[in-house]
Amino acid sequence: KNEVEQSPQNLTAQEGEFITINCSYSVGISALHWLQQHPGGGIVSLFMLSSGKKKHGRLIATINIQEKHSSLHITASHPRDSAVYICAVRALGGADGLTFGKGTHLIIQP
């Protein structure tokens, strides 16, 4: 069974700090997604990657396929980055769609 583990579950940091959220999974995958869920509840896709590294503004996502691990980094964090960050993967030949992690609840204090 494909499992997706995120760490930490909760993270509180000060504005300006460099943030890292980790995601590990147990099976071979074709794609990994990072999603953001704001306190209002809406879910937005941040990244979709299958190798290497992607960058959007202050957000960077990396993936190591051999180690079955991905990280999401936030540089110069800001209170508006406070949200739940969710990792999801699609297994190779994945007839069952995405498997989601439980999310990392991030709070950035001013």
Place this chain on the structure above:
Amino acid sequence: NAGVTQTPKFQVLKTGQSMTLQCAQDMNHNSMYWYRQDPGMGLRLIYYSASEGTTDKGEVPNGYNVSRLNKREFSLRLESAAPSQTSVYFCASSVDYRTEYNEQFFGPGTRLTVL
């Protein structure tokens, strides 16, 4: 473009009542999904529709039915609601489920409470 829309945003039901959650997308996507989100758990797939005219069970289909009314609309029905179905329900769509590298777009969610 509105993206993915869901109605209602909130609903309270009594045990045994029925209701239908509506979802529509205006992105001309082939594939649509229904998920539920419970505290302490990741999103779980209830049903999906890979393309118009097809529906398939996901991880947690019991107690639910779905209808892919047309390419735009995908509804989720609770025939006899139970307290265990208290959850936040998200609809999502993507270009094509069969493509492994495809981004999903989510609706705003429906918060359902069953008393």
